[in-house]
Amino acid sequence: MSPALPAAGAKAGSRFEPAYLAGWVVLLSALVVSIAPFLYLFSLSLMDNQQIFNGTLIAWPVRLANYPEAWVATKIGTLYWNSIYISGGSMIVTVAISALAGYGLGRLEFFGKAYIYALILIGLTIPIQIALIPLFVNLRWLGLMNTPLALIGPYTAFGLAFGTYIMKAFFEELPRELEEAARIDGANDFRIFWQIMLPLTRPAIATISIFLFLQNWNEFLFALTFITDSSMRTLPTGIYALISSEFYGNYGLLAAALVLFSMPVLILYFIFQQQFIEGLTAGALKH
């Protein structure tokens, strides 16, 4: 991290200035506002309906029964598994295709390069709604509704712009000498890409992977439209379907299911947060 602005806290004596304390008050209230809803959810997951409808805020005595019940009622094991291989599968395909395209656009000169890059970048702004009806119609026609492919294809396509963008920027920054040395040794473009350049882009790949995985994991619209068979659903739409059926009005159970649902994402985020935040800022700032 680069050195901080020479603002409050720079001088030892400024610690107790009113402005410094006011800054802390603002930061801590913002922290409470952004975290409290999750604590509330956690608390709800430990209560029964009677406590919830009495307006109880803090669960006491703690009721753990919601968790095993939610685990069984949601068939959350199936939902986890579907989400994992659909999010993971499209993540792997996107990273592979983005790495290839990023290398081509970042290090090779060829006819129509600028237009192709512009075309790929369209995916950054175009709303996914433009593809909703055509994909729905065609997937149904091909008999691919309710299959993993129905989501992996579109997720790959709409993650491609971000992936290619980051990979291209990364490949461009690698030194020319590496490539020239390899070329003198007789390596062709594919070998240079695979054996020399790609291993150097590991940080970019980590960033793209974690970002795309979480994005796919949370995706709702395509998953809602292309998957109607309950055993094929991913987590967001699986949970959504349960709100109106089994869980209707049973808030403790629903809250427990939501906590179970969020756990993998939170764990992933806390492990990989550096890559995740870097990915976002790199994507946004290099425009």
Added chain:
Amino acid sequence: MADSVAVHRAVAAPARRRHIGRTLTAYAFVGPALLVLCAFILYPAFYSLALSFYEWNGFTPEWGDFVGLNNYRELVRDPVFWKVALNSILFVVVRTPIEVTIAFMLALLLNQNIPGRSFLRTMFFVPVVMSLIVVTLIFQRILEPNAGFLNTFLRNVGLGAFAHPWLADTTTALPAVIFVSIWKNIGFSLVILLAGLQGLPQEVLEAARCDGANRRQLTLQVVTPLMKPIIGIATVLSVIGGLKVFDLVYIMTRGGPTYSTEVFATMLYRHAFDLNEMGIASALAVIMVLVIMGTSQLQTFLLRER
């Protein structure tokens, strides 16, 4: 003369062959991306454009009747469409300034050398990472009229008169949805602005400080002007995100009560899958693309002017 032609040929032919070879290699690298792009984005985009000129229920194997611009005409005559346009404008015009302003204030605070700032940054970003379905269901519980957190709190502190069915009232539903979307997105703008602050040229800030600028002057007259492009980027991203919003509205209110929270994306979904009007829904998709592309072009243009 003849010699030089022969020499030219001898040199040019392999060079051209090499050139073609290199182009082919390059297309082998970008080919898979182009293929996926065509199959899942470009082809569907043209399909939607074409379908927007037809009246089709989505069930018959053929596309139904060609109706020209009728779908667009019908939308323009539909008061709900204008309500939706107004909601989308309100969504963006209310959300973005609040989101970016608060995020910038927090970013300025977090850019100081304070203990625990990376912890704070991590925590502020949690709402961004969380699935919208979790966020919306929490807020549905918080805003629930009888035993929801907000109303219970208001009653307990003696402000029971303000207790309200927030999401069921046409006047408060949209503000409530906008509030939740701000809450969800602030961390995103914050992280972008913070990265921008940390990338500012230290020499300039140092020089300003040597010239005797105090903290307020430094923030208002040096840092903020330098940050204009980054604030611009955060604004563009928030506006585009706001125009695309679907899940949040769909799960929280389904566009209701009586269209008071309906936005382009939920209207599109309703026409396509509840009313089976694929033509109208496609026309809406085309309008969405035009609005979003137009807005982002306009913003890029305005940002470049400065």
